Amino acid sequence: MKKIILLICIIGCILKGAAQNKTPNVLIFYVDDLRAELGCYGSPTAITPNIDKLATQGVKFNKAYVQQAICAPSRMSTLTGLRPQTLGIYSIFTPLRKVHKELVTMPQLFKENGYKTVSIGKVYHHSVDDKSSWTTHFPKEKNSYVKPENIALMERLKAEGVKPLKGPAFEDANVEDEAYKDGRAAKYAIETLHKLKEDKFLMFVGLSKPHLPFNAPKKYWDLYNKDNFKIPSREKPEGMYRLALSKWGELKGYHGIPKSGDLNDDLTRTLIHGYHASVSYIDAQVGKVMQTLEELDLRKNTMVIFMSDHGYKIGEYGAWCKHSNVEIDVRVPLIVSRETNYKKRKVGKTSNALVENVDIFPTLVDLCGLEGPESDGKSILPIINKPNTKGDKVATSVYARGDKIMGVTATDGVWRYTEWRDSKTQEVLSAELYEHKNSLLSFVNLSGQAKYRKVEDKMRRLLESEIPKDQGPFLQNDRPTKK
Template sequence: MKRLLALLLCLGSSLCAADSRPNVLLLMADDLASTLSCYGHSEAQTPHLDDLAKKGVLFSRAYCQFPHCNPSRASMMSGLRPNKTRVTDNADVLYDNVPGVLTLPHHFRQQGYATARSGKIFHLGIPTGLESKDDPEAWDFGTPFEDERPYPPSRESIVTVKTGKKKGIGWQEIPGGDDQLVDGAHTAIAMDWLKKRDADKPFFLAVGFHRPHTPFVAPAKYFDLFPVDSITLPEAPANDVDDIPLPARNGSVPGYTMTATPEQRRAAIRAYLACVSYVDAQVGRLMADLKAQGLLENTVVVFTSDHGWHLGEHELWHKRSLFEESAAVPLIISAPGMKGNGQSSGSLAELLDIYPTLCDLTGIPIPSHVQGKSLKPILNTPSTAIHEGAFTQARRGPEAEFWGRSIRTLRWRCTEWDEGRNGIELYDHDNDPREYTNLAHDPQHAAILKELRTVLEEKLPPIK
């Protein structure tokens, strides 16, 4: 009888103990290319993300599935490719197209996690919020979306841009501290939630930053990190765009088209880098808070972006392309106990992989609908390969009338527009990492082109 009583007391104690499963902190920027110093960008200043990369694994070949906000986020958070979600524009609704879809945070909530969102994780329209595609079943707590806070009066800028009536892409440096803008405010809200959460549950906290999405607005102290004379413009051959199909160079996002002066270009790049440093600072605040609360050793931290952004490469100043600058994303995963921590991986990864990876790292089941693969093998052995190719789809053109699909292997990028009817591209990344020379019509590369186009046809049927 005494042994039975002791067993029951022990069982009761274990049931009442706090859940020890790993926590999750998902950090997501908006329109952030791999413009971080840990990714080799010579001008970026991102010390906190560099430190995170030293703690975890940096993926140097990670790719979004659709270089547009709502389609990319709908794919990543549902675990489904865009040709399954049929979300190809900011107006499309995931839950209408895939009724009952179990999103990543909703799954964690069902598995007993305390879930919270601070900022933009699912698509949230700027500035009205009328395009909100948030999952209402996903969160115990979520910040209400509100307009971008009215900007305080801008200070006298140290940059003189001769623009006439226009200054190109909108940017502004403002006086004051971080929390007067939404990214700083959402960081503070997330830190407050961490202090007040139910400590008996593991947490899934997602913090979404609006920057460096246009307009490029950040506190002036981040602009001060980048003297205007230090900003370099991207170089390219004079005939760079001559061999690019029309859909790949046509249809700039309305309002994003830059005018042509070097001063405007440098000002825009400087402002973008300032916004990146502003986001980096918020990551630093959150990581310091985790450490101060003793949570860092049992928390999986993921940092990424919904897609990249062009800063003049191929004469483009926006997203939505299928070039490397738009399709590639930064991805850093710091998971306690992984053997690869502190290393970089050149293995291919997709944003789709985040869903199964977080399930795998926390010991919760991976839903059967999820199309990505767990990156846990790479986190333990960074040289491991789990993908033969990473896939990205896009819509381009003034009326979004062109459909593109692209595969990136370790060496090649192959892109088709409307199954090849409106153009084909092939780039050799071993010899042409900037994708300056389209080899699609070079007979010497006909065999690899045919092979890659066959894979595209098999893996990415047209979106209907």
């Protein structure tokens, strides 16, 4: 009998070990326009219990950065592990595969290695990208309005030939979650998880909010009191380069938004309210999908990543949206929860290591034991496993102003240094130096001040070690972004 019991124990240990060594699944929540406006990041206003719970089960990165603060290039960078200057695509106009048919992308590599690859909602900016690399593909849906008066408005604007055709910048219909597209994205994710529970998978759940328009069910608006939101300072940094901030035409294109000048306080508060409602809305969708992982007993073998394609301004500097090199636009939330022992983590870990979205692809290659393509990023798996591990010395981003001027920027986690260069000659037209030790915002350009010369020299060397001026012109394979 003792021998039988011993044999059963040995077999049990072998099976347990095999289960632990099983190639993990990967689930990525890829959110649009989300800055670190979350409870777990210290937001005094955001109500995000489900994302906060995920942070207690993994590693929250305080210093995560994107490679460009605009949807298409940022997402291409994540899915290829290559920076925009490697891809030569800096605007939203060109699909990846129109230019680069030869590159091996994340879904392509995982599919070739036996994974079911799933794209739900907005993953690439262009739904046509990489279609053959997804075994299941739910394309992103267009923005929708539910209120009858807004539906009628859209029909009228269309009949009048208004272009671009955009309705109101926000809506708060008293409807269920699935009336809007992110609720449907969660529904598709849940249905697909049930179908794939016996397979290994790489799943992206692309959540479109809090991208404009801020359309979310009324119950999420009701979580907040509009009057409690503070109006951000409209002050612009002293000495800032004239093209450092965009003219935020993305917001001004929406019906009812003034075409020029600052927004008044009432409209500002309404939009901030809408942004928060949209964040709480996507938080609820994350909760539904995570609950399904638990119910299907998939959580123990699924790495979960929560990330954003770039940050966002909701009135700071008197500006809106992204489209810049400033800290609040290029810093993003990033939470990574390992598939093993997550239940034992009563309190999540925090890492202040510098990491970048371009690191995600090589990290997953490392995690899953695959042989991946060359990458501009590096695996951050050692940091995920030991959050106190130091990261890189610098994180860089770029932003083009037309085809003649390129902004290149670097941070060491405290200081941000930016050069605005002639795209062809690399001549430095202007420079900026900002301190961000205690805030996402900074209001004085310290570049050129004698007191900060050593800091600026250090940051210049860090920037030019990653984006050297002698590299030649910045290649552009797509249409230039407008100034």
